Amino acid sequence: GEDVEQSLFLSVREGDSSVINCTYTDSSSTYLYWYKQEPGAGLQLLTYIFSNMDMKQDQRLTVLLNKKDKHLSLRIADTQTGDSAIYFCAETFDRGSTLGRLYFGRGTQLTVWP
Amino acid sequence: ETGVTQTPRHLVMGMTNKKSLKCEQHLGHNAMYWYKQSAKKPLELMFVYNFKEQTENNSVPSRFSPECPNSSHLFLHLHTLQPEDSALYLCASSQDRSSGSFNEQFFGPGTRLTVL
Numbered sequence: 001g002e003d004v005e006q007s008l009f010l011s012v013r014e015g016d017s018s019v020i021n022c023t024y025t026d027s028s029s030t031y032l033y034w035y036k037q038e039p040g041a042g043l044q045l046l047t048y049i050f051s052n053m054d055m056k057q058d059q060r061l062t063v064l065l066n067k068k069d070k071h072l073s074l075r076i077a078d079t080q081t082g083d084s085a086i087y088f089c090a091e092t093f094d095r096g097s098t099l100g101r102l103y104f105g106r107g108t109q110l111t112v113w114p
Numbered sequence: 115e116t117g118v119t120q121t122p123r124h125l126v127m128g129m130t131n132k133k134s135l136k137c138e139q140h141l142g143h144n145a146m147y148w149y150k151q152s153a154k155k156p157l158e159l160m161f162v163y164n165f166k167e168q169t170e171n172n173s174v175p176s177r178f179s180p181e182c183p184n185s186s187h188l189f190l191h192l193h194t195l196q197p198e199d200s201a202l203y204l205c206a207s208s209q210d211r212s213s214g215s216f217n218e219q220f221f222g223p224g225t226r227l228t229v230l
Contacts, residue, residue: 004156031216042118042204042221043157050216088157092217101170102217104157 004105018076022089029091118222135190137205144210146188152201
């Protein structure tokens with residue numbers, strides 16, 4: 001199946017690191033994504049990782065992928081109040097009619113306290 | 115205008131009304147999507163259009179009727195909706211569905227729909 005699971009809430013203090021976790025069920029996923037949704041806005045692609053990689057770093061963001069456990073995480077270093085948003089994990093598959101289709105988790109609401 | 119725009123941003127309608135949501139993308143993409151975002155549920159893909167052809171309809175009730183007159187515009191026509199249809203309706207676009215499985219979708223800000 002294409003179930004993507006995330007915890008719903010995370011609260012951190014400004015300056016700390018945030019780690020948002022995601023698990024998925026289908027081992028044939030090709031790309032895994034993190035989208036960010038700020039209040040009153042649509043989703044915006046934050047970063048992504050190809051399924052044959054296990055880590056990707058982009059400035060304050062680190063994505064870790066454990067294919068064996070079907071676990072994806074997003075670490076935000078030095079979290080700022082502007083990082084408060086909903087973070088969605090998503091995956092795509094490279095097969096037939098689902099080509100390119102994104103399967104989303106429910107989103108994790110990250111709250112950063114000053 | 116840049117990116118993906120949606121109008122109106124907010125809509126309140128009665129169950130007997132007919133209304134339409136509009137989406138426009140200025141990115142030169144060929145694939146467009148309608149999603150429904152409601153509380154406590156994963157983002158639900160409703161419809162997909164690729165090169166103006168509908169390629170997916172995920173068991174969406176007929177009271178939702180999409181229209182894609184060209185690759186830049188997408189409409190969602192609403193008729194005799196139910197209160198449970200109240201949600202944020204998001205439009206997205208991407209390059210196209212045949213360019214490989216990597217699929218960066220660009221989202222509009224959504225229309226917040228309330229059905230009374």
